[in-house]
Amino acid sequence: MNEFSPLFAAQLNPRSAALPEMATAVLILDEARQIEYVNHSADELFSPINPIGLTFATLLMNSGAEAESDVFRAIDTDLPPEEVRIRLDDGRLLDCMLRVLSSGGFVLSLDDVTSLVRNAELARRDPLTGLPNRAALREKIAETLKEACGEIGNVAILYVDLDRFKAINDSLGHAMGDALLQKVADRFRKVLHEGEFIARLGGDEFAIIQSGLPQPAAAEELSSRLVDLIARAYAINGHMLHIGASIGVAIYPGDGREAGALLRNADLALYRAKAEGRGSYRFYEPGMDERMQQRRAMEIDLRRALPLGQLHLVYQPKLNLQSNSLVGFEALIRWSHPQRGLVSPADFIPLAEEIGAIVNIGEWALREACRQAASWPKPVSVAVNLSPVQFRTGKILQTVSSALAYSRLEPSRLELEITEGALMEHSSAILGVLNGLRALGVRIAMDDFGTGYSSLGYLQKFPFDAIKIDRSFVRGIDTSAERRVIVRAITQLASALGMTTTAEGIETWAQLECVREEGCTDVQGYLTGRPLSREAARMLLDHRFAENSEMDLA
Template sequence: MIATELGTAFRSDEALLLDAALETMPYGFCVWSPDFRLVMWNRNYCSLYGFPPDRITLGMPLDAVVRLSIELGNHPGLSAEAFLTAYKKELLDNRGGARAKSQERASGGRVIETGHVFAPGLGWVVTHEDVTEEIATSELVQRRKRELERQNMRLDAAVNNISQGLSMFDAMGRLVISNQPFQRIYELPETLLAPGTTFDAIMAYLFAQGMNPGTAPDAYLRWRRTMIANGEFGKTVHEFRNRTIMVQHHPTRDGGWVTTHEDITEQRQQEARIRHLARHDALTELPNRIQFLEEMAAIEPLIERGEKAAVLCVDLDHFKLINDTLGHAVGDALLKQASARLWGTTRENDVLARIGGDEFTLLIRPIERPSDAAAVADRIVKAMAMPFSIEGNLVSIGASVGIALAPDDGSDADTLMKNADLALYKAKSEGRSTFHFFEPGMDAAIQKRRTIETGLRTALEDKSFRLAFQPLFGLRENRITGFEALLRWHHPERGEISPGEFIPAAEETGLIVPIGDWVLREACKVAAGWPGRQRVAVNLSPVQFKNPQLYETVQQALADSGLSPSRLELEITESLLLIDNDSNARTLHRLRALGVRVSMDDFGTGYSSLSYLRSFPFDRIKIDRSFMRDLESRPDSRAIIRAVIGLGRSLGMQVTAEGVETREQLDAMREDGMTEIQGFLISAAVPPEAIAGLLARDPLASAR
């Protein structure tokens, strides 16, 4: 069968080599697949049985060929069914690799001798020879058989290894045949591909061209010659011109051998990549948890012998907010930049790993004293405090770090990572963007925090939250002009829990969204029943802006309560503006267009910047209580307050001072032109039922 008839079964160069071998054979040849379909044949096969070339096709089933053969007068005295049954049984009984022979009668009284051998993965390789004349001559028959066996040996080797580079040598070490992949892999000159070229000549050329078998050339050649002498199978891998080649040595029955050569460079690279990915984070290319734990396990014997080390757990502050509001693409880019910064804070022998989400771990070894670990942690906190530029967004996050020291805080990986994680939890609970060493007893603190998180869910289901309202006093009006709604929670076991303790937990768990929705609805409902036109101020967490239905939630709360939008003031903090997010800006503008007021709370803390006041036309600025607390001890506090009042006046924004507790502070604020004050001087937060009484009296009477 010619190469074009093989279709895609073989490559063109292989087909040419095979065609040449098939068409020069002095006998008929064919191959039957394991499911009895014709795989290949030559012209002599068709001639012996009188098959018209156009009647024999690739994939033709055996039964169809048998019926055609009977039709042409072959196998006289037998039906197609009888011959087919006997022939299939003969083939199926010979699958052990041995060569079986039989004779059959063809048209014209001719005798055809067939020989077949089963080749795994290919099928039965069958030869057909007209031995009509040779039967009478025993010597001629024997000679033809020997020639047939030698041809079969060469054919078997070519068929079974044709898909790779192939070279065949005789018992004297002379090249018998090779294929084009063999030449291509080693870029061999034509002079070394001629039959009769010695094995030694080819190997000398390969070594001269840089072949590296991983051992000395003499040692490699001794190994090959030992295999040849012993008739053994062998396999080896060597490097040749930056490629990795696998060579398999197959002895033949006549004392020669066949070698197959396969370029496995890409396979090895892929295997190396798979091994790398199994132990590294695909996004940042940092070691992952598996690799980190292996590194930790490796130093445990060193710790037991007295070496000091430190494990740091690092968590990116506010990453979840960034990821949810700006999208995962920005989140991924942020993680890459953050990983590079973290790596830049480490020492040469330190191991930095990403163990999931925005969590990283760092193994520092060796260290001499705790301050070595503290220095690294401090570098991490400072490095992560600098803003990131991500796809046109200026993003600020920060990092919290927990530190566990070995051997003081543990000598095995599990204990050290657990204690570093507890220290991280402590750092986050203390305000984030800091580091903390592990201390005994932290387990109890963590359990306390988890109790709060569980209690928040229960309180939300049981509706056990309540609101208190602290008055806002207008200095021009000399009366209460509004109230700030403050959330209160009485825990059934722990009693009153400070908002500073449970609000961060609610934000981290995402419960602040449904809790905030309840606060908004409840505050609007209460304010709608006040006797005057006082406004109600409600705090919004940055986490609530992740809710795409925030605008609709505000709109529905106003509709359900009947409260005028102008009486609702929403307070946001600067942390929301750290994210230059179009979606947040659109939501704020939609809320203001609804008639709702928007104020900036706690101005003067964190990353306070005048650019924030330009990013959105706020109705009010609320100066953080810390300035009022330092009013008498720090002259610059009052100077800053005056500057903010002037700034607010210039921008058309009202200004509220938080934390006013003394008459002197009140007088100072009046003198400086403050719009409004809030603090214990006027009143602490009161329950809804006390508001009417508070409005009916002069809240400054007791302060005079």
């Protein structure tokens, strides 16, 4: 360690004698700004450089820093002393305070704040993705709005929520979910430009601040890019994963002048995007708050619907075109609300899936359909729809086994309908469940065939018993040669694979004749039978089979 020079040793009093032992690094410079003394902490700080005899500027240059003029700025301009932060070339950060000595020269104290600064930065970072966290977002919003000063159209807040992430996290485990979030964060970093700040709020939610750009055009362009980018497949540990993104946007100051209002309104817009099908973006509109309150009220009512006995099943007949006979029913859920009346399934089923209520509702529908079908006078089949959400619980096999055992329904009479959406979320795990269901003896049908992107691929992976041709191909089939070709191709493929085909949405005799000519085995629709109450379905069975008659479909 460097000792005091004789000049300063003579001036030491009992208090100044503590300088060598101080944790703070201390340098004493003469009037020429040349270093005359360093205490032990300063000696260690700049080791292996020996500071004695160097000017402070030379010491900083040798340490890879160029801030000497900043340190002396206050003194050179007759301003009060101020702390200056210096970064050395090895990444260390020093807070420097320079003061003039009454005896001439300067005393400079330096504190190594590297750990403090880094810990503070870590506290503002999401440990998984490395993105700024919610606390950093709040600071950035406050800073951005202060700079905006009410200027119209240059700040936007985007709320981003990942679609189908929970299904992957639940089915493949949190390690896979974490790896996916890191991949998503990497994509965010690559696509964002200057003036765009992103933070992870937690889970699969992110927020973006976009500033200094014309709005709403810039937010719309960014939202479109993100929806496209996030939807592209992810290859992780041998799995091809597919998710999407829904985005809500609020623009300052029209949608709010305070951070809280902007974030709340961006969140409302996000809910609208998710409610309208996901994989899209929506801008905030004033009426969204009222609609959200209505939605939350419906959510509360829906959670109560099952225990209050407001749900019931109806049964739509399925007819075989070869025998012109009734061969089964599809069980459909209906909600009779005391104030709202009969709520459309198109309104409450997606909501039930979103809030997770479909799990209990779906289990109830399966048990009830099996129980009622077991009491029918003739052993026709009953079809029950399974939601993709139900597969995430990992209890489908147990639920179906329990329903069959409780009702004593012959397994071959139960047909379970699944959509391509269930397979897309994690096909290998779902296919394992389907094979387990097949082992129970139940039939498996692919519903809404042809509306997705990978229907043919799934037919190769799993031998379905039946294909249900979506009503979009049946509508107008009597006037569209293209739709007839599509239906013909589906029925021929199904026949070659040993599967039956059911055409949905038959409403006219012309449609019925077309699907018959193109090889469909079964049909459903308003023409051949509207959904019936359980009593009406039983009466239809009693009537048809008592007379042993066929339906007049010729």
